[in-house]
Amino acid sequence: MNKTLLGYVPERSPIYAIHPFVKLFFLLVASLFPLFISAPEWNFGLIIFVLLLMLYSRIDMRIMRIYVPVAISMASIIFLAYVVLGGFHPEFAEIGSLLGIRVYWERIRDAIVVYFRILPMIVMMVFFLNTSRERDVIVAMRTLRIPFVVTYVFAMALRSAGMVIEDFGIVRQAEQARGFDTHGKSLPYRLRKYVMYMIPLFALSLRRAEEFSNALIARGFAFTGPASKTKRADYILTHYRFTRLDAVLTALIGLAFAALLVLRYGFGWFTLDRSVFLPWLENLLLHR
């Protein structure tokens, strides 16, 4: 198994046949798709497509359980924003009343449209985080010729996030060994005491900053001055070849986006008027 940003992917996963740049390109471009699609059934289809990609990549789908609470809380927030706090609109079609709050069909419709716009974006992000290792993100950035210092900062940030999590565990165990216990205490108490973790984390990071910079200087790294102008060998890029398959996939993603724009603005596809699901739902709610 190879560790990715969010989980693990088997070594024999077909996703490793694809250049990291293509995965990043897919995330950046495909995440735009839902913004141009209003009909929820199309966005739902997009979700299914990405889930199938995850299955094809042999991702452990149990990782999606982490995001079930996220999806539920997102639905609750959208429901709150659109229905509970939707306001008084006599021009809208009223479905009924919920604890004294008027529920309108237009607000339900808009909430569904928004929710099914957000979900594919979340699923695509989860797909990217599950199929990309830290090294893949670095390779994608270097392929785009992003300056070395930017790439290096990003790589160090990802590495330090892992170290901070380990430090957090160590500090927590040390405090528990000294009798610190928040079990049964109130939430405000726990929040106030959370600062007891942050101070050691900051102190450890400050010490680590000195150690890291000394190590980098000792190895001849420099980000300013004449030493920084030395052309660096991109050794890690030598491990990745941008193949014909990658070029085809990149072109397909770009063409798909172009096709989406043409269909949307040229032929009126993916709009609310062309939705199949929403009229059915409207009929169900208004004419029951």
Next chain:
Amino acid sequence: MAIASNRGKITAEEIWAVAPGERRQVGVIHIVITALLIGIGFVVGAFGSISFPLGFGVNFFWTGIAVQQVGSIWFGIWGVIAGTIFPFFSNAIAGTPFYVSAAYIPANLFQAFLPAFAFRYFKGDIRLNRSRDFVILIGAMVISSAVGALWSVLVVLRSFGLLTTNSVPLFLWGWFGGNVLAGLVFNIILLKALSGVVIRSTAFVKRWLA
């Protein structure tokens, strides 16, 4: 390093003053501190985003504000850069869509920048030894969080169609209150506890770059 003028004690003005002959320049330490701040903010911010979510990256109690604002006060532009970037990643882990997170960048930039600017402009003591220093800190926190809330809710969330007009106040107060409340709890304690150590470190930034 600031020169002590009174039996080893450094005054607020001396914290920010570059002594005669003192040379300060950008170094590897500043690049490293930026990366480490992003890493800390990533973890701390994700904790707040996952634990106290309101929705779409807005939180009732965002612990990442401490890294965002204290980091920029201590490390100048490097803290501002880190404070602008790390929320993008912590929001992504918490499930906020990619382009919504990206659109929050101006709000996070201002929230990180203003406290750093306020302390440098008014020569505040980052150890918070006087009531004036508290006023500078709290004023900067309140103004920056208010502007951040206005941008994030009125510009970002409304532009993406994620909110109705009637629900705007809830998210405005959620963003503003979530940042100010967490800032009051964490910023003050962090500045009082660690500023004395940071001032004496080579990573401390007196101006903006070094």
